[in-house]
Each structure stands twice: as C-alpha cells, then as structure tokens.
Amino acid sequence: MSAQSEGNYVEALQNYYEAMRLEIDPYRSYILYNIGLIHTSNEEHTKALEYYF
Structure with missing residues (x-):
C-alpha cells in the first residue's frame, strides 16, 4: 500500500x-x-466497477 499512498x-x-x-x-x-x-483515481470507472463487483 505504500506505493498507492505515494501516488505510484x-x-x-x-x-x-x-x-x-x-x-x-x-x-x-x-x-x-x-x-x-x-x-477510480485514474478515472477508469468502467474498469473500477469490474473490480468492485
């Protein structure tokens, strides 16, 4: 999670x-x-929904 929190x-x-x-x-x-x-942060909402489901 370190990479995520650093924006990488x-x-x-x-x-x-x-x-x-x-x-x-x-x-x-x-x-x-x-x-x-x-x-979602990358504004790839369709792809994000796939992972949320």
Missing part, C-alpha cells in the same frame, strides 16, 4: 496483481477493492 499507481497495481496471484480468501476482496480504488 503503476507499481501499486503490479503489487496488487501479484498479491492476487498469491493470496486466497479472505484478503482477496480487500485487494480487489484497492485495485478498484486505483482505477
């Missing part, structure tokens, strides 16, 4: 995608939510 969304997305590959529930929803937040 490219690195943050890479980290979250790697976490998705490694993690299993219950943390998966937290990762998906954060990916959605990044896409």
